[in-house]
Amino acid sequence: MKIAFKHLSKYFGKVKAVDNLNLEVGDGEFVALLGPSGCGKTTILLMIAGIYKPTKGLIYFDQRVVNNVLPKDRKIGMVFQSYALYPHMAVFDNIAYPLKLKKVHRKETKERVQRVADMMGIGELLDRKPAQLSGGQQQRVALARALIKEPEILLLDEPLSNLDARLRIMMRSELKRLQKDLGITTVFVTHDQLEALTMADRVAVVNLGCFQQFSTPDELYNHPKNLFVAGFIGSPPINFINVSLEKSDGRFLLKSRDLEIPLPKELGSKAGNNSTSSEVVLGIRPEHILINEKEGIDTEIYVVEPLGREILVSAKLGDSMIKVLTSPPFKANMGDRVRLSFNLDKIMLFDKKTEKSLLLDKD
Amino acid sequence: MKKKGQTGEGELPLPISSKAKNRTFSRLQGRLAPYAFLAPALIVVTLFFFIPLVMVFILSFTNLDMTNFGILEWWRPANWSLDNYVKIFTNRFFPKILGNTLIYVALTLAFFNVGMALVIALITTHINRQAGFAFRALWLLPRITPVVVYIMMWKALSGPAPMGIINNFLGVLGIGRGEYLLNTHPWVFVILVNGFIGASFGMILFSSAIEAIPKDYTTASKVDGATTWQTIRYVILPMIKWPLLFVTTYQTLSLLTSFEQIMLLTDGGPRLYQTEVWALTAYHRALTSYFGNTQWGYGSAWAVALVVIGIIMAIIYLRVFKFGELVEEPKIDRL
Ligand SMILES: Nc1ncnc2c1ncn2[C@@H]1O[C@H](COP(=O)(O)OP(=O)(O)OP(=O)(O)O)[C@@H](O)[C@H]1O
Numbered sequence: 001m002k003i004a005f006k007h008l009s010k011y012f013g014k015v016k017a018v019d020n021l022n023l024e025v026g027d028g029e030f031v032a033l034l035g036p037s038g039c040g041k042t043t044i045l046l047m048i049a050g051i052y053k054p055t056k057g058l059i060y061f062d063q064r065v066v067n068n069v070l071p072k073d074r075k076i077g078m079v080f081q082s083y084a085l086y087p088h089m090a091v092f093d094n095i096a097y098p099l100k101l102k103k104v105h106r107k108e109t110k111e112r113v114q115r116v117a118d119m120m121g122i123g124e125l126l127d128r129k130p131a132q133l134s135g136g137q138q139q140r141v142a143l144a145r146a147l148i149k150e151p152e153i154l155l156l157d158e159p160l161s162n163l164d165a166r167l168r169i170m171m172r173s174e175l176k177r178l179q180k181d182l183g184i185t186t187v188f189v190t191h192d193q194l195e196a197l198t199m200a201d202r203v204a205v206v207n208l209g210c211f212q213q214f215s216t217p218d219e220l221y222n223h224p225k226n227l228f229v230a231g232f233i234g235s236p237p238i239n240f241i242n243v244s245l246e247k248s249d250g251r252f253l254l255k256s257r258d259l260e261i262p263l264p265k266e267l268g269s270k271a272g273n274n275s276t277s278s279e280v281v282l283g284i285r286p287e288h289i290l291i292n293e294k295e296g297i298d299t300e301i302y303v304v305e306p307l308g309r310e311i312l313v314s315a316k317l318g319d320s321m322i323k324v325l326t327s328p329p330f331k332a333n334m335g336d337r338v339r340l341s342f343n344l345d346k347i348m349l350f351d352k353k354t355e356k357s358l359l360l361d362k363d
Numbered sequence: 364m365k366k367k368g369q370t371g372e373g374e375l376p377l378p379i380s381s382k383a384k385n386r387t388f389s390r391l392q393g394r395l396a397p398y399a400f401l402a403p404a405l406i407v408v409t410l411f412f413f414i415p416l417v418m419v420f421i422l423s424f425t426n427l428d429m430t431n432f433g434i435l436e437w438w439r440p441a442n443w444s445l446d447n448y449v450k451i452f453t454n455r456f457f458p459k460i461l462g463n464t465l466i467y468v469a470l471t472l473a474f475f476n477v478g479m480a481l482v483i484a485l486i487t488t489h490i491n492r493q494a495g496f497a498f499r500a501l502w503l504l505p506r507i508t509p510v511v512v513y514i515m516m517w518k519a520l521s522g523p524a525p526m527g528i529i530n531n532f533l534g535v536l537g538i539g540r541g542e543y544l545l546n547t548h549p550w551v552f553v554i555l556v557n558g559f560i561g562a563s564f565g566m567i568l569f570s571s572a573i574e575a576i577p578k579d580y581t582t583a584s585k586v587d588g589a590t591t592w593q594t595i596r597y598v599i600l601p602m603i604k605w606p607l608l609f610v611t612t613y614q615t616l617s618l619l620t621s622f623e624q625i626m627l628l629t630d631g632g633p634r635l636y637q638t639e640v641w642a643l644t645a646y647h648r649a650l651t652s653y654f655g656n657t658q659w660g661y662g663s664a665w666a667v668a669l670v671v672i673g674i675i676m677a678i679i680y681l682r683v684f685k686f687g688e689l690v691e692e693p694k695i696d697r698l
């Protein structure tokens with residue numbers, strides 16, 4: 001089933017939890033809502049589920065407006081951040097609850113519970129109470145309860161945030177596989193960018209109740225639309241350097257007290273066309289900086305952090321710190337002077353005032 | 364173990380005898396201090412609760428009354444017998460009084476103290492918060508009104524046609540002939556009068572228990588496809604099992620022993636023993652009599668029998684609600 005929002009808003013009194021959202025989720029698509037805490041992610045999910053009524057705007061399931069459809073008529077399965085397993089019911093009754101409400105026959109219920117429990121690998125736990133389960137088991141029970149009524153839309157509200165790191169990585173791939181096997185349209189809420197980027201077909205970055213960007217993980221990482229998305233996505237985070245965009249001899253230059261970078265022709269003219277002033281922010285990801293002794297910007301190494309597969313080098317450039325990811329072996333030490341050169345194909349430029357990217361075509 | 368010379372707070376070593384005396388004194392003081400703090404409460408409880416209880420228990424085996432007061436040595440076992448109890452159970456009106464008590468307790472409990480309380484709690488927690496709160500506050504009014512004023516109000520409400528407010532409404536609807544409703548339907552009023560007060564206790568407990576249920580459970584239930592009624596039935600009610608048990612038990616016991624509203628409203632009437640309940644009988648026998656002859660011993664026997672009934676009821680409730688399981692269950696959700 002397709003989901004679409006048209007100018008969707010939800011206000012709680014004066015708080016604008018969700019503000020004028022537009023979004024389309026394709027049939028069978030796995031979409032992640034990614035954003036910091038309190039940005040309205042849960043509110044969006046609860047509006048899809050029909051628990052909250054939108055203050056303004058429309059929600060479509062396929063071609064149908066569902067604003068006034070009751071939650072029970074929406075064919076939605078949902079996993080809550082707290083799992084919300086009913087503590088007085090055994091695992092079997094928890095999973096069977098949606099069927100019991102629909103008065104499904106006893107025998108059929110039993111078969112279906114067993115089938116979905118086996119699929120989730122909790123077939124042996126059916127007579128336990130939720131309090132007697134580990135976090136990972138509880139999460140599977142919650143997922144089984146969401147899946148048993150064969151929903152057309154699956155909503156997952158930070159389902160992995162209560163698990164330990166190892167289990168989280170395991171469940172990440174399992175969930176992704178499950179979603180593809182079942183082909184259920186899925187909206188997944190998280191504030192962990194790694195989860196969003198690794199699992200989802202498309203990621204919607206949300207901040208302050210507004211979408212910042214809605215695109216594929218690759219697009220999000222390499223062509224962020226604005227400063228917030230560029231800064232939010234990526235770990236270690238992107239480097240931002242305040243520079244001014246200047247023109248000399250028909251070529252564009254990025255200039256600051258400590259550096260001067262001539263821009264390739266195409267890049268420069270695009271940035272020059274889009275910019276409203278000469279003040280721009282240069283963004284460059286740590287892995288797109290080359291560290292060497294011969295050419296580039298002269299800096300001093302502040303600290304070196306080996307991460308195993310890679311080495312994170314912090315270098316001092318004027319007042320700011322530049323993070324560089326390089327591969328071992330890396331011999332220089334703290335205090336040594338090195339040179340940095342930026343991969344010009346990968347740099348990003350943002351307007352300092354509007355915070356928008358200068359490299360995207362205007363729409 | 365204390366080393367020698369470290370006994371005091373670094374004071375000079377005292378001669379043995381004086382040191383020992385000092386120590387005994389402070390030890391005694393330490394031991395008595397808790398009792399000193401408990402004493403006021405202990406004295407009050409003993410004087411006004413425990414001693415009367417024992418006295419009532421003893422009196423119930425004697426035939427102490429107005430006529431032999433000061434003559435009968437009621438504290439002597441020789442004067443004790445089971446006559447009073449035999450008298451209770453062979454009383455011509457015993458079945459009537461027992462039946463009245465059962466009707467009074469069961470109906471008030473079911474319709475008001477638990478039933479209405481639950482309904483109000485559910486409604487006021489499902490509507491706008493402020494409105495719910497305001498409604499519950501209003502419902503507390505009968506409880507904080509002096510009982511005599513409250514009963515006078517009901518008497519006025521149920522008065523005959525030109526004055527009685529209820530009769531005015533019934534008249535418009537063409538029901539009844541405008542009689543004094545307390546005379547024609549005393550039981551309805553006995554239950555209403557007690558129920559309106561009694562419901563507020565359960566209402567407060569239930570509504571705070573319902574509000575304490577994490578929102579996610581009810582939200583999950585709705586997404587799972589439940590109607591409001593199904594959510595109440597399968598999620599909310601099981602989660603407030605504990606307050607339900609408590610209110611049911613507590614209110615049964617307090618209804619069994621309450622009689623002041625009935626006394627003020629109908630005093631057991633209007634027809635002979637029509638609304639006379641057990642606790643009221645005990646009061647009537649012991650403290651009032653048509654001939655000025657108050658039978659303290661006999662009245663005490665009624666009271667003691669009522670206490671025994673109450674204890675039996677409490678034990679039955681604990682069994683029915685599987686109290687043991689309730690206390691075992693963890694009260695916090697471990698997630
Ligand atoms: N029922 C409510 N009444 C009033 N304000 C609310 C309500 N629910 C949410 N809000 C507010 O709306 C905003 C968005 O809340 P929401 O729960 O959607 O955030 P979230 O993105 O899910 O955050 P988190 O990652 O912490 O779960 C917050 O500012 C929150 O305080």
Ligand SMILES: [Mg+2]
Pocket residue numbers: 041042043081157
């Ligand atoms: Mg949330």
